[in-house]
Amino acid sequence: MNGFKQNILFQRISWHFFEVPKEILRIWKNFLLFNLNYFSIPLLFRTFFSPWRRYREFYQGRGFDIGRYIEVFFANLIFCLLGAIMRSFLIIIGILVEIFLIIAGIFVFLGWFILPIVLLMGLIIGLRIIFLKT
Numbered sequence: 001m002n003g004f005k006q007n008i009l010f011q012r013i014s015w016h017f018f019e020v021p022k023e024i025l026r027i028w029k030n031f032l033l034f035n036l037n038y039f040s041i042p043l044l045f046r047t048f049f050s051p052w053r054r055y056r057e058f059y060q061g062r063g064f065d066i067g068r069y070i071e072v073f074f075a076n077l078i079f080c081l082l083g084a085i086m087r088s089f090l091i092i093i094g095i096l097v098e099i100f101l102i103i104a105g106i107f108v109f110l111g112w113f114i115l116p117i118v119l120l121m122g123l124i125i126g127l128r129i130i131f132l133k134t
Helices: 007-041 041-046 068-133
Strands: none
Touching: 007 041, 007 068, 041 068
16 A cells, blocks of 8 residues: 555555545446446437437428328428437436436445444344353
8 A cells, every 4th residue: 555564454444434435436437427328318318309210201202292291291290209209218217227326326335334333233243142142
């Protein structure tokens, strides 16, 4: 550790309370960024009203046919609305997973600091059970 000789107890305390929490935060950040990329949430917001799966209807025909123009317009409108609906569901699911990851990360981070207390309490209770057994 930085070239200094330390007592093993101080090394353990330094590792447990300083080094590992930094790693936990780094890993937690990676999980959150992975989730954003996995669900493509920024991309889904940018392309919110784009047609779903690039479905698109084109006017094909000779001359001017108002009925066909209206049909193509409404078909493309439906594809855009379908894209918005599907992207809404994916964005909601991605945000819910992100919230879950935030809550789980808080539990892991705080749990890491509580772990030595739980270990000592378990040791004390175990020794009490062994030596004060009636």
